[in-house]
Amino acid sequence: MLMGQEDKKTTWNLIAKKLMGEASPEELQELERLLKNNPDLHYPMQMISDLWKSSAGPDKEEAETAFSRHLDRIKELNIEALSSEAAAQSDDPQAPKRSGRRLIVVLAGFIIASSILVAIFHGNSPHPGQALLAASSPVAATNEIHTTNGSRTHLTLPDGTLVWLNAGSTLSYPKNYNTTQREVSLTGEAFFDVAHNSRKPFLIHMPRIDIRVLGTSFNVKSYPTEKATETTLIHGSIEVSIKDRPNKKIILKPNEKLVVTEDEEALSTVPGRPLTAKVEPVVVIRKPTYERSAGVITETSWVDNKLAFQGETFGDLAKQMERWYGITIHFTDPGQEDLRFTGIFENETIRQALNDLKLTAAVNFNYSINGNEITIFK
């Protein structure tokens, strides 16, 4: 039976709708009926379906090189707030910041020789297996993601692990991440939601500790300007090794927080009185701070774009605000740094935030704003 022209048109129309995923159940049935009556179309339809499904996909490499040309063009055209020169900056959080929310460009594909990776892949006595690995990547190649103060970002690692990177932080991982193992290095603060893979452990290297992930989501914080490294576990379980004490491994369970610090005073529950005079780093397990009224866990609020603090000294809070807003804060009177505050900043500008603090301060203070420099005085 030969199909009329109208029927053919209709059939192809329905085939198109089916391939587009926009055919209603009635239309699919109609298509079945029409095809049954015209077997001549079976082969072409099959061919077109196969053709439809096969696609070469976008060339990501070409897109990346085009993007760097795009950045060059922006520089030439002198468009502000997207300078690629920012990409070459060092990640010194003490460096004075420029205008408010200037952010750093990602350096995916940035090749540096990482000492950590050299230690792993070359080692002291390379085995034949390792030599193969070294041969295929003669220069240890790493991807590095860096945020300046005032910026946060989040990314997905090749294995599907989600990482939220807080301000003033650097995350790096090797180009061959997810081949035999999953290792990253971090300074600053990040929240991880680790993709499950029991055959490939997830490892995080930080200045003072290493973390091996046995579970899923947790927050780690270790800024160079701060003395304490904190790890807060939300789901799953993680094993923490302290670099100075290789034999001591601590396994955190959900809703536990580990603080590794050289600053005993920070751990003391009584402000101003240090616990003991110790030389080695002190390790304490605590409960994460839960802000009951707002229903947030202080340590991970930043992931939801909230800066939360509980009984925080003005000095410590100022450091967090510097990173959060990309500003610098000076205290004319060091005594003011001991004032304590509890609260959450969500969409407040720096001015609103400072005014909120003024309202709740036990001892009044004043501030002045000069560009990105805030001065606190009596």
Next chain:
Amino acid sequence: MPCHMIIASKIKDLQLRICRLDDQQAYKELYTSLYSFLFGFAKTIVQSRESAEEIVSDVFIKLWERRRDLEKIGNLKVYLYVATRNIAFNYLDKQKRNPTNSIDDVEGEFISIYFDPEQLLVTADMLALIQKAIDQLPPKCKMIFKLTKEDGLKYREVAEILNLSVKTVENQLAIALGKIGAAVSFDIQRTIPSSLKQCP
């Protein structure tokens, strides 16, 4: 669906990060995810690789300059295609003496449609036939085939981008598939040995 096109929720996520956080990592990811699609689209209109790349760059400059308002845009992907179309046609206007805004006037030589021969399991001859059938499609038809098959856009998205009715897009795609189908059937007719053709 073949789709290598970035999914809607991911675009939304990048959109919000660019808007609220000035997140340059997100900006770069948006660019690299959409580049080849927007570039191909621009190239079809202006018939030049360098100009096409410049046009996409212009689109993304504008996007960055207006990032504070980005949240207001419902479908960012369509928005970027439309911006690309507008800038591309503006460019054409400057080049030619007869300004145009219709995809029909576009020469359409440069529309590249990709398929992976390994996935298709067909002979080289068949592949050539398919490619020829696609090449011979009229410009509007070919563009619609590309935007739906390659770029994974929906009927109404294509309609909005090309300033056509949804019905027109549906019909044009059906015509495209019908023509490719005809080319393919013709070939199979030729290759079946005559003795087998007798079978009911």
